[in-house]
Amino acid sequence: MVFQDYDIDRRCARCGKGAMVTDSSTGERFCGECGFVINERIDDSGPERRAFSKEEHEDRTRTGGPSSLAIHDMGLATIIGHDDRDATGKPLSASMKSTIKRLRTWDSRSQVQASQERNFRQAFGDLGRMKDKLALSDSVVEKTAYIYRKAAEKNLARGRSISGMMAASIYLACRDTGTPRTLNDVARQINIKRKDVSRCYRLLLKELDLTMPVVDPIKCMSRISSQAKLSEKVKRYALTILEDASTMEITAGKDPMGLAAAALYLSCVINKEGVTQKVIAMAAGVTEVTIRNRYKGLRELLDIKVPTKTGVMQIQ
DNA sequence: TAAGATAAGAGGGACAT
DNA sequence: ATGTCAGTCTTATCTTA
Numbered sequence: 001m002v003f004q005d006y007d008i009d010r011r012c013a014r015c016g017k018g019a020m021v022t023d024s025s026t027g028e029r030f031c032g033e034c035g036f037v038i039n040e041r042i043d044d045s046g047p048e049r050r051a052f053s054k055e056e057h058e059d060r061t062r063t064g065g066p067s068s069l070a071i072h073d074m075g076l077a078t079i080i081g082h083d084d085r086d087a088t089g090k091p092l093s094a095s096m097k098s099t100i101k102r103l104r105t106w107d108s109r110s111q112v113q114a115s116q117e118r119n120f121r122q123a124f125g126d127l128g129r130m131k132d133k134l135a136l137s138d139s140v141v142e143k144t145a146y147i148y149r150k151a152a153e154k155n156l157a158r159g160r161s162i163s164g165m166m167a168a169s170i171y172l173a174c175r176d177t178g179t180p181r182t183l184n185d186v187a188r189q190i191n192i193k194r195k196d197v198s199r200c201y202r203l204l205l206k207e208l209d210l211t212m213p214v215v216d217p218i219k220c221m222s223r224i225s226s227q228a229k230l231s232e233k234v235k236r237y238a239l240t241i242l243e244d245a246s247t248m249e250i251t252a253g254k255d256p257m258g259l260a261a262a263a264l265y266l267s268c269v270i271n272k273e274g275v276t277q278k279v280i281a282m283a284a285g286v287t288e289v290t291i292r293n294r295y296k297g298l299r300e301l302l303d304i305k306v307p308t309k310t311g312v313m314q315i316q
Numbered sequence: 317t318a319a320g321a322t323a324a325g326a327g328g329g330a331c332a333t
Numbered sequence: 334a335t336g337t338c339a340g341t342c343t344t345a346t347c348t349t350a
Contacts, residue, residue, distance in 0.1 A: 195327065202328090255342070276318060287343055292320065320349075326342085333336080 069145035168200035227283035238267035262294030
């Protein structure tokens with residue numbers, strides 16, 4: 001069941017043996033054999049500008065840049081030029097010149113006239129930077145922009161920091177698209193406190209009537225294991241642990257990242273991989289203590305025996 | 317040096333007042 | 334609206350193997 005949604009790609013560049021697969025839920029590409037991760041996929045969905053035939057070349061229309069929700073005016077701004085000529089190139093009459101001049105003034109003002117527009121300018125400027133820092137796909141960026149505009153419509157941004165709302169929108173978009181980015185990831189990159197993002201996030205969730213599915217700890221695993229460079233074997237075993245755990249109702253209310261991290265750690269211990277809690281804790285973005293707590297719970301409730309250092313199996 | 321134990325504190329949800 | 338409570342996670346420190 002586990003890897004059915006992965007599409008096979010190419011051979012691994014490091015070990016050469018395994019096939020590169022793409023985890024369609026996270027966009028990460030990794031080797032099925034050694035776990036080598038190339039990069040996180042970034043969907044670039046800009047319009048196709050090349051032409052491969054004469055027909056295509058002639059058919060190709062030039063309509064300016066792609067329209068995007070993530071541009072303050074959706075990329076459709078028209079600016080009145082300064083050369084005082086009409087469409088056929090003839091100079092304008094004096095009265096028309098003054099009219100145009102007045103229009104030009106209002107034209108330039110109207111671009112940032114509404115405070116909302118200024119807000120969007122800053123917000124989407126932030127968003128552009130965050131896209132790079134968090135390796136967000138275009139679809140997440142568009143979704144973020146959509147959410148942010150919705151929030152602005154409902155006046156939720158008033159009195160709150162732009163970056164806080166932006167961060168919350170990004171996090172929401174990530175959750176919605178199944179892109180595994182934690183609250184901490186987003187807060188750190190946008191340089192604001194986690195709790196502020198958290199507050200805005202909950203506000204958005206309530207006010208926009210959105211419901212987020214609980215993060216599946218299984219989805220967190222591929223991210224952690226690629227970050228910590230764990231083997232495929234460990235990952236598969238950890239998956240079975242998580243499946244058992246979720247049927248036994250010990251996963252409710254627990255941080256899915258912590259749970260996934262603990263399952264991976266337990267799997268490492270059983271498979272004698274010699275990976276430390278610290279490494280996994282770093283990769284998962286949780287503390288070692290959290291891993292220990294979940295680890296303990298998993299061991300007790302699933303009654304899993306772990307090998308000791310002397311190689312003797314022992315019931316914990 | 318890694319792992320385990322313990323305690324204090326923060327933030328938020330549920331519930332009652 | 335405000336306060337309390339149980340539960341979770343984090344930070345920090347100490348002990349153990």
